[in-house]
Amino acid sequence: MSEDLSSWDVLVGRVKGHWDKASLRIVPFSDVANRFAAGAKWCAEIEGKRTLLEVKSSRAKDGGWICDCGLPSTEAAQSLTGAQLFIHKSMRPPTEEGEFYLDELFGMRVVSESGQELGEIEEVLETPAHDIYVTPRAMIPAVPDFIVSTDWEARVVTVRDVEG
Incomplete structure (x- = not known):
């Protein structure tokens, strides 16, 4: 077999x-x-x-x-x-505490602090400054100023509300 x-x-x-x-x-x-x-x-x-x-x-x-x-x-x-x-x-080698493989982000729901659904992460753009999470409704810089929390069990990334 x-x-x-x-x-x-x-x-x-x-x-x-x-x-x-x-x-x-x-x-x-x-x-x-x-x-x-x-x-x-x-x-x-x-x-x-x-x-x-x-x-x-x-x-x-x-x-x-x-x-x-x-x-x-x-x-x-x-x-x-x-x-x-x-x-x-x-x-793959196991990751250290707080580390992850980029492909583990794919399919995670992204919501704003106010509860607005931004879709699922479809792509991660790697730039010299920082990664960018791409959803159907937003492109989110993967930096602490924008990422509030990542709940791996619930598969939800919470991001700050941004005006505009």
């Missing part, structure tokens, strides 16, 4: 090409030390098809990784060029 890979949705890298034999050349989008080490698992997606890969051995090279995933041939490795690599959310 094959594993359900539909919920593996945290992007951690991309297959840049193949290396010697049937190894993959990986461009990492994650700085987690063991993300590309032996034993790591990824869901590789290319052209809508998902495949589970497990790293047998790896080494750092030119800011990326060369990973042997036990592919049977050079052709099999070549066929994964351009694939995006995903992990399951449960594979």
Whole structure:
């Protein structure tokens, strides 16, 4: 029975090409030390098809990784060029108190102090100054001057009322 890979949705890298034999050349989008080490698992997606890969051995090279995933041939490795690599959310490192992953905000309700519904967070824009939470009715700077509270259990972000 094959594993359900539909919920593996945290992007951690991309297959840049193949290396010697049937190894993959990986461009990492994650700085987690063991993300590309032996034993790591990824869901590789290319052209809508998902495949589970497990790293047998790896080494750092030119800011990326060369990973042997036990592919049977050079052709099999070549066929994964351009694939995006995903992990399951449960594979992420735990966050510290007061920290969170940006995708945990998606779908949270946003209400003003006066109770006005501003919709659900659909996107988080990352800017040099601060993040901006985007709802259908507002764009809210993610700074203490605007964010009153975040209730993770109720999945509600309360923001200050702003005139205008």
